Amino acid sequence: MNRVALSTLVVAALALVAGCSGGSNTPSTSAQPPSSGAATSTSSAGLAPPITQPKLDKAAQYAPKPCELLTSAQYGTVRVSKPGKEGDSVLGKECSWTTAQNPNTSLNGLFSVALSTKADAGLNALYEKKSTYAAFEAATVAGYPSVHANSGVPFGQGDCFGYTAVSDAVTISVGVQISDKAAAEYKNACGLADKVAEMVISTIKGGS
Numbered sequence: 051m052n053r054v055a056l057s058t059l060v061v062a063a064l065a066l067v068a069g070c071s072g073g074s075n076t077p078s079t080s081a082q083p084p085s086s087g088a089a090t091s092t093s094s095a096g097l098a099p100p101i102t103q104p105k106l107d108k109a110a111q112y113a114p115k116p117c118e119l120l121t122s123a124q125y126g127t128v129r130v131s132k133p134g135k136e137g138d139s140v141l142g143k144e145c146s147w148t149t150a151q152n153p154n155t156s157l158n159g160l161f162s163v164a165l166s167t168k169a170d171a172g173l174n175a176l177y178e179k180k181s182t183y184a185a186f187e188a189a190t191v192a193g194y195p196s197v198h199a200n201s202g203v204p205f206g207q208g209d210c211f212g213y214t215a216v217s218d219a220v221t222i223s224v225g226v227q228i229s230d231k232a233a234a235e236y237k238n239a240c241g242l243a244d245k246v247a248e249m250v251i252s253t254i255k256g257g258s
Contacts, residue, residue, distance in 0.1 A: 097180075098173035098215065099188070099195040105217040109254045113165040113220075117145035120163070124249040128161075128242065139164055149228075158230035159208070161246055166213075166221040173197055173215045189240070191222075191247045198240045208236045212243035216254065222247050 112119050117134045125134070125147055134145035144164035166172070176197050180186050185205045189196040189212065196214040203209050208228040215221050224243040228236045235242045 096174035097177035098197075101195060101215055101217070103193040103216075106220065106251070106254050107217045108257065109165060109216050109220040109222075110167050112254065113167050114143050116143050116163055116165060119145065119165075119250045119253050120147070120246070121253065124253070127249075128245065134163075142167070144223075158233065159226070159228035159235075161224060161226045161242065163246060163250060164223045166223055167219055172221050173213060176213060187240075189244060191244050192251045194251065196244070196247065198243070205240055206237045208239055210239035210243045212240060212247055214247045214251070216251060222250050224250075 115136075117136050120134065122133070129149050130147045132148070134147040136143055136145050138144070142164070144162050146160055146162040148160045149158060173195060176186075176199055180199075183199045183201055184203060185198070185200040187198050187205070189198055191212070191214045194214050194216050196212060198205065198210055198212050200209060200211055208231070210226045212224045212226075213221050214224075224246045226235075226239045226243045226246070228239050228242070230236060
């Protein structure tokens with residue numbers, strides 16, 4: 051995959067070396083879980099907001115087949131014309147999509163999606179290390195608690211790593227990198243990350 055695999059950077063993300071680091075920054079969802087001692091469940095007592103929407107326990111079935119989390123109709127809405135490419139990460143499988151290169155329509159970047167099924171890689175683990183991130187903010191995706199967490203690069207500079215908890219055991223991880231400074235998504239990469247996560251939730255709910 052082009053640009054030092056998307057997977058390698060979000061591997062860093064949940065490992066608290068994550069987010070967007072300057073230099074060879076390549077977003078990914080392969081986040082290495084932060085070591086925080088005992089495993090922390092997203093919905094157990096902790097700093098992260100509780101899940102108030104119906105928990106999507108069946109989301110775990112997509113963990114080994116992440117490229118099925120987005121249909122062609124869905125990824126087509128974010129200027130991607132080719133199927134994603136599956137790769138390996140510390141969380142298991144991830145899928146990465148490259149945006150089209152037409153200068154009139156391109157975001158000139160890529161994004162990656164993975165499902166974390168490790169309890170100590172959920173939102174509580176991120177909140178516990180909140181102060182270590184260069185940029186950190188709470189968010190909500192389709193009613194589910196989420197966070198944006200970048201380690202090296204502030205928001206608004208093309209990169210965003212988003213994490214959305216959809217059950218006690220499953221967190222959707224989305225890494226985005228947009229290098230075209232003229233693209234609206236360059237300043238709002240987190241908006242794109244949330245849009246991708248929302249489509250993933252729609253796929254999980256539909257069971258397709």
